[in-house]
Amino acid sequence: MSESRYGAGAPTRPPAAGAPSDVGVLGGGRMGAGIAHAFLLVGSRVTVVERDADAAAAASKRVLESVEASVARGTADENAGVIGARFATSTDLADFARCGLVVEAVPEDLELKIDALTRVEAVLAADAALASNTSSISIDQLAALLERPSRFLGMHFFNPVPASQLVEIVRGDATDGVLVAKAREWVEAIGKTPIVVTDAPGFASSRLGVALGLEAIRMLEDGVASAEDIDNAMTLGYKHPLGPLRLTDIVGLDVRLGIAEYLSSTLGERFDPPNLLRRMVAEGKLGRKTGEGFYLWDAP
Secondary structure, eight states, rough: OOOOOOTTTTTOOOOOOOSSSSEEEEOOSSOOOOOOOOOOTTTTEEEEESSSSSHHHHHHHHHHHHHHHHHHHHHOOSSSSHHHHEEESSOGGGGTTOOSEEEOOOSHHHHHHHHHHHHTTTOOOTTEEEOOOOOOOOHHHHHOOOSGGEEEEEEEEESSSOOEOOOEEETTTOOHHHHHHHHHHHHHHHHHHHHEEEEEETTTTHHHHHHHHHHHHHHTHHHHHHHHHHHHHHHHHSSSSSOOHHHHHHHOOOHHHHHHHEEEHHHHGGGOOOOOHHHEEETTTTTTGBBBBSSSSOOO
């Protein structure tokens, strides 16, 4: 059941060159809303499907506020009403049937993603593309449960999506090469830079980023330096835009823990999560979303 529909009779324009005309996003949290925002701004019609009416309403608010912020900053070339008329939320997966691309953006849990992807694939046209926004789970492992693995790939967006410049395209063993080329076009159409990696634990970005983040946590745990000084070593010494501990707060300590546990199980003990990370997650100190992690944040 749809919670909102595309605006009847609203002014429309063709999508930007290379952008899909109809995009679906499963999950309207921070990442899913950001993905929806990116495609809306280039003229795609976007449907976000959530688990229930309350979640759909929250997703709608999140996406439309992001659109309004882009309009206010002058980074959108249409007004918020016109852009919003291309947006709908729903609680019914059948509303993805018209989409040429659906991006799964549910939490980083293997069983949850398998269930979500198989249910979405069942309603898609045979030639539609299905992508996962997973940051670490094997694309081949997910594809093994699908009926059309050649139409499946990873599209790993980065948080916050509106400001990030990178999308990591992950090619599985069965992924059609033509689909990979088309995914590059989609990413370039939304103004971001694609990189293409083969399926491997953590891909390129998470594997490197988590390794740095875990070592920073170990350094803090060992009393080498304060969180601020560890972060400053990377922002000032290596010109990273954010230090690894502040970035962990933004990503979410629970998310980083889940990725580290997966990488530890596949790549070995060098990715074992530090005890400090496990303790903070157990205490509910998850970073920005809870107001406290390695730093104190304004209440979410």
